Each structure stands twice: as C-alpha cells, then as structure tokens.
Amino acid sequence: MGLTSVFLEVKDKNVFILGTGEVATRRANRFLDKGSNVILAGDFISEELLDKGAILEDLSNVDKLVKWCDIVILASGDKDLSDYVSKISEGKLVNRADCPDEGNLVIPSSFFIGDVEISxxxxxxxxxxxxxxxxxxxxxxxxxxxxxxxxxxxCRNLLKNKIPNQKDRKNKLYDILKDDKVNMLLEESKLDEAKVYVEGLIENI
Structure with a gap:
C-alpha cells in the first residue's frame, strides 16, 4: 500500500457507514463531531447519534447510499455484504474496519492534548x-x-505585521521559544503575562 498521513476536511461531507455496532458508532461520532452528514445502515443506533444528526437506513438501501456519499466506512460483521459494498464503491474513499489493507482510507487512533491532535x-x-x-x-x-x-x-500573528520574510519570522519565533523569561512564565502557567512580555519584544524589532 502507498499510504501517507493527511488531515482531511470532512465538514459537510456525506459519510455512509455500513454497520451500527461499536466500531461503527465510534466512526460515526468522529465524523459527526467534525460536521459531516452521516448515515448508518443497520439495525439500531443510539439516541446520542440521533441527537447529533445521524440517520439510520435499512440495509437494503446500500446501493443508493454509496452513490450519495463521499466516504464509505465498512464496519459490519457481514463480510459478504462488506465485500459487495467495497466493490461498488470504486472512486470513493473507503475505510474497511475489518480489512484495512483492502480500503484506501485509514482512520487511525486519535486523541487530543489541548489543541494538539495526535494520530x-x-x-x-x-x-x-x-x-x-x-x-x-x-x-x-x-x-x-x-x-x-x-x-x-x-506571536506568529503579531510578527506577520512586523517581519515580511517567513525565514526571519521563524528565527524570531525560535528566539521566543528559547527565551528564559518566556519559559519561566509558562512554567508558572502565566500565559497572559507571557503575551505582554513578547509584545514588548516584538514591538522593539
């Protein structure tokens, strides 16, 4: 496979999920939280998913749902049905929870620490x-x-108005990163004071 890691804009994208079990529910929550339109095909979905805007469809509608969607997620225990949906999904982004190597989209384990998303x-x-x-x-x-x-x-936003050259901005950001007082203030969780301090540094450029 020729996989590479990317972040994909999925807001307002149509996502079809085959299955309604634990994996399908996790995938649905992930896309719903990012603003996707999500339809699941299976037996039952939780009130939480319904409240977020997910729609439940009958398994007999999979052909129609594949045509509708931008992304196909196969998270069903029915391998024959998954194989069929995979076959008719040519040209789509397809994530196979059962056989990742047979899809062209991997959804990795992902978590947040503050504003940082790590996959x-x-x-x-x-x-x-x-x-x-x-x-x-x-x-x-x-x-x-x-x-x-x-x-x-x-700092980056302040420096854009002071230093037009990107390389020079990068060097200044590195100086701020290594500044002893900045590090002391952040160690003490004094972000606002650190902002005031770096404003002075940037103003004097």
Missing amino acids: LFTGGKSPLMAKELRKKIQSTISSKDILEIQLQDY
Missing part, C-alpha cells in the same frame, strides 16, 4: 501498541507545551 497508526500490526504509545505520549507532553503552542500562534 497513531501501526500499519495494522498492533492496535494494542498504539494504545500503549498513546499513554507514553500523553505522559510526555506537558501543560507548558500546550501553552507554548498558544503563545507561538499569538
């Missing part, structure tokens, strides 16, 4: 290790790191 994919070799690696990453990233991201974003 893990082991090539299907070990979902268990993906969970273990997640724990290690969560224990490594500190609250200071998250504040630093917010401060860097704030």
Whole structure:
C-alpha cells in the first residue's frame, strides 16, 4: 500500500457507514463531531447519534447510499455484504474496519492534548501498541507545551505585521521559544503575562 498521513476536511461531507455496532458508532461520532452528514445502515443506533444528526437506513438501501456519499466506512460483521459494498464503491474513499489493507482510507487512533491532535497508526500490526504509545505520549507532553503552542500562534500573528520574510519570522519565533523569561512564565502557567512580555519584544524589532 502507498499510504501517507493527511488531515482531511470532512465538514459537510456525506459519510455512509455500513454497520451500527461499536466500531461503527465510534466512526460515526468522529465524523459527526467534525460536521459531516452521516448515515448508518443497520439495525439500531443510539439516541446520542440521533441527537447529533445521524440517520439510520435499512440495509437494503446500500446501493443508493454509496452513490450519495463521499466516504464509505465498512464496519459490519457481514463480510459478504462488506465485500459487495467495497466493490461498488470504486472512486470513493473507503475505510474497511475489518480489512484495512483492502480500503484506501485509514482512520487511525486519535486523541487530543489541548489543541494538539495526535494520530497513531501501526500499519495494522498492533492496535494494542498504539494504545500503549498513546499513554507514553500523553505522559510526555506537558501543560507548558500546550501553552507554548498558544503563545507561538499569538506571536506568529503579531510578527506577520512586523517581519515580511517567513525565514526571519521563524528565527524570531525560535528566539521566543528559547527565551528564559518566556519559559519561566509558562512554567508558572502565566500565559497572559507571557503575551505582554513578547509584545514588548516584538514591538522593539
């Protein structure tokens, strides 16, 4: 396979999910939370999914649903039906929860630490290790790191009005990253004070 990691804009995209079990529900929540239009085909969906806007369709409508959607997710225990839907989904983005190698879209384990979204994919070799690696990453990233991201974003916006050259802006951002007082303030969770301090640094450029 020639997989590469990307972030895909899915707001207002049509997502068809074959299945209504645990995996299908997780996938549905993920796309609904990002603003997708989601239809599941199966027996039953939760009130939570219905409240978020998900629609339940009968399994007899899969041909129509494949034509309607932009993304197909196969999360059914019925392999024959999954194989059929996969076959008629040519030209679509297809995620196969049962056989990832047979689709062209992988939905990796993903989690947030503050504003940072982190995705893990082991090539299907070990979902268990993906969970273990997640724990290690969560224990490594500190609250200071998250504040630093917010401060860097704030600085980037200020610097765009002061330094037209992107490379020069990058060098200044690096200086701010390594500034002792900035680091002291962020260690003490004083983001607002850090913003005031860097405003002075940037104003004097």
